[in-house]
Amino acid sequence: MPEHVAPLQLIGVTALALATVAWVVVLTRVLRHTRREAAAWHTARVLPLHPHQLQAGPPRESVELTPAEQDAFAGLVRRLGGR
Known part of the structure; x- marks a missing residue:
């Protein structure tokens, strides 16, 4: 014990x-518990930023044209292509 320090000090x-x-010990435990x-509350409440999209767009449709329809379409394309 130093001589110049009182026992009360x-x-x-x-x-x-x-x-x-x-x-410090109590604060560390409280912070860990919190x-x-x-983290448990956050993982239970995580919401996606964007909703899950099942598909990019409507399904693609195709129709078989008869030879007369194909000729009519080709004529239309020729007429519109000249503009």
Whole structure:
């Protein structure tokens, strides 16, 4: 024990040091517990940013044309192609 320090001062510094250590331990446990609860709550409430899309668009349709329809379409394309 240092000669120039009163016993009451040593007791006070020791008490403050023990209180600081206890405060750090309690604060660490509370923060860990809160972080675990927040993570559990967050994983339970995660919402996707975009809704899941089943397909990009409507299904593609195709129709077989008769030879007369094919000729009419070809004539239409020739007429519109000249513009």
